[in-house]
Amino acid sequence: MIRSTKTTPVAVLFGFLAFSALLGWTEYSNWRAEVGRAEMSLEQTAEAIAQHADDVIETSRLPLASLISEITDEEGHPHMAQKIASLITRQMKASPTLDTLSFIDAEGRMIATSAPRPPAGALYTDREYFQFHKAKPFPLPVLGKPIKSRLSGDWVWPISQKVLREDGSFGGVVVSTIRVKHFINFFRNFPVGNDGSFLIARGDGMVLARGPMAESLLGTNIAAHELFSRYLKAGTAGAYHYRSPVDRQLRIGGFYQSDRTGIVVLAAASKRQILVAWMEEARIRWIYASVLMAVSVLAASHWRQQLKRREESEAQLAAREAEFRLLAESSSDVISRFDENGIREYVSPSSAAILGIEPDRLIGKSVYAGMTEEAEATVREAAARLQIGSTHEKFLIKHVKPSGEEVWLETALSKLPEQNKASATRVVAITRDVTTHKVMHDQLDQLASTDDLTKLANRRSFNVRFEEMMKRARRSRTPLSLLMIDADRFKLLNDIYGHAVGDECLTQIAAVVRSCVKRPGDIAARYGGEEMAVLLTDADVGGAWTVAERIRVQVSALELPHTANLPFGHVTVSVGAATLPPEAPGDITAQALFTQADAALYRAKEAGRNQVVSANRTWYQIAKSAT
Structure with missing residues (x-):
């Protein structure tokens, strides 16, 4: 049907409104994506701070046990205070995050401390x-309420542990402290803007630190805050929007609660700053959009003069296609369209920068061409889901540019509306380069799962893998073996040679463990202090014994000096082994297997050290006869 040119203004107005709506929706989607990226980044920041806090707290707890052991050994000795002070000095050198380390006796007097000038005659x-440990029988270290230190004058976290005399009576308190400013300085390493803030709280809601520093908040309880009353009840990690009760700013906060210490961290950025940064980035798109609108209006006017009797539907179709292409070409992401067979019909110019391939080399070719098997499988699965009813799919794959550069691409697939039931499925894909984010995420994961000293897995990642490997062993009906490895008389090694030598000793033992545990499915970890753990997949009692004995022999062969480790005179290890056989009952837990291996390690220590003992009784007898 041929229509009058009087309908052209209506068509132009409709096209303008449609384009404005499309532009508005696109910008709204971009803004939501920017908020999503900010939420994910803040959640990862909170997790990194929580893991750092866990490590600092764990490091601050370790000296307390050594200090209590020394106090117990030297009780009643005339030079007890000097010996304790000497041990405190060594512990402080090995623990750079500590502010102070002190021993307070049962009367509240400071017996020894790392502080250079403690106040004379002060009672604590x-x-x-002090009051908590005096009144309570709780024997483990306790993270207390932030206080202003009388020794350093700074706000600190006290980590304290009760000292018991030989007769079981209260013998005082050992205390290590951590500066609150340490965490404020650590937070400055994260890109959260000038108005960024963070908060660390105990699991019961007591505030431990806040950056920027807010002394009035320290020690207060925020358990009634929506973070605790609402969001943490739904999950241990996430993000939410709120108005800060401190400075009344609208903020986006990412939170994370540690499963090790219960510490809760909230990292937040100003919503206004995020909006301003996004508007700066979006300004170019808006300029292009304005030019596009002007061009569209001029084109419509020209069509009215030159094509007086063109069908309105044809004009609208051409305008919409032009708008789609201009919008796609102004986008920094790769926008492509392909048919039901995966053949590309359109590719935006940004493919040259992101994929390393010009768009005209991609049009008319299959989206699967040049993909790795893994990437092709991922894309085909997403396409299959679109075929059976899904309207939107998202996936992440690795892409190798023609130059050899590897990048990570995030692609969102959206199925176009079907004109009728018989029409073929057509899809629009938006692809962006997320390599920087992927690398940062992988680096954070690596840092979070590796022990800094030994480069073995840390205890947290070991425990996660332990549960996974137990489930896999039960499912596949294959044996799983656990080795617990402990350096013999390691405390004496530290006392005689110093902690630097002790750290080097652990590093060399870890190197031996790594050289003996090479299979892809196995894992070796530093479980705590001088203790290491190894999980061996598909390894029965004999296989576990072979690996354990190889580790023991190679550590002994290092002949690292240790005069107090008699009768050997050098560093040795004891190993306890436990195996979950294929026929074991399904209710045996990872903790039960750990208990068996730990008991075997204890028997190895009792039997004279420098040997391997299996938790299985029959094998234990064979092992004893072999040694």
């Missing part, structure tokens, strides 16, 4: 941690 009976 008024301190909350």
Whole structure:
């Protein structure tokens, strides 16, 4: 049907409104994507701070056990204070995150401390941690309420542990402290803007730190805050929007609660700053959009003069196609369209920068061409889901440019509306380069799962893998073996040679363990202090014994000096082994297997050290006869 040119203004107005709506929806989607990226980044920041806090707290707890052991050994000795002070000095050198390390006796007197000038004659009976340990039988280290230190003058976290005399009576408190400013300085390493903030709280809601520093908040309880009353009840990690009660700013916050210490971290950025940064980035798109609108209006006017009797539907179709292409070509992402067979019909110019391939080399070719098997499988699965009813799919794949550069691409697939039931499925894909984010995420994961000293897996990642490997062993009906490895008389090694030598000793033992545990499915970890753990997949009692004995022999062959480790005179290890056989009952837990291996390690220590003992009784007898 041929229509009058009087309908052209209506068509132009409709096209303008449609384009404005499309532009508005696109910008709204871009803004939501920017908010999503900010939420993910803040959640990862909170997780990194929580893991750092866990490590600092764990490091601050370790010296307390050594200090209590020394106090117990030297009780009643005339030079007890000097010996404790000497041990404190060594512990402080090995623990750079500590502010102070002190021993307070049962009367509240400071017996020994790392502080250079402690106040003379001061009593510490008024301190909350002192009163807690005096009144309570709790024997483990406790993270207390932030206090202003009388020793350094700074706000600190006290980590304290009760000292018991030989007769079981209260013998005082050992205390290590961590500066609150340490975490404020650590937070400055994260890109959260000038108005960024963070908060660290105990699991019960007590505020431990806030950056920028807010002394009035320290020690207060925020358990009634929506973070605790609402969001943490739904999950241990996430993000939400809120108005700060401190500075009344609208903020986006990412939170994370540690499963090791219960510490809760909230990392937040100003919503206004995020909006301003996004608007700066979007300004170019808006300029292009304005030019596009002007061009569209001029083109419509020209069509009215030259094509007076063109069908309105044909004009609208051409305008919409032009708008789609201009919008796609102004986008920094790769926008492509392909048919039901995966043949590309259109590719935006940004493919040259992101894929390393000009768009005209891609049009008319299959989207699967040049993909790795893994990437092709991922894309075909997403396409199959679109075929059976899904309207939107997203996936992440690795892409190798013609130059050899590897990049990570995130692609969102959207199925175009079908004109009728018989029409073929057509899809629009938006692809962006997320390599920087992927690398940062992988680096954070690596840091979070590796022990800094030994380069073995840390205890947290070991425990996660332990549960996974137990489930896999039960499912596949294959054996799983656990080795617990402990350096013999390691405390004496530290006392005689110093902690630097002790650290080097652990590094060399870890190197031996790595050289003996090479299979892809196995894992070796530093479980704590001088203790290491190894999980061996598809390894029965004999296989576990062979690996354990190889580790023991190679460590002994290092002949690292240790005069106090008699009768050997050098560093040795004891190993306890436990195996989950294929026929074991399904209710045996990872903790039960660990308990068996730990008991075997204890028997190896009792039997004279420098040997391997299996938790299985029959094998234990064979092992004893072999040694």
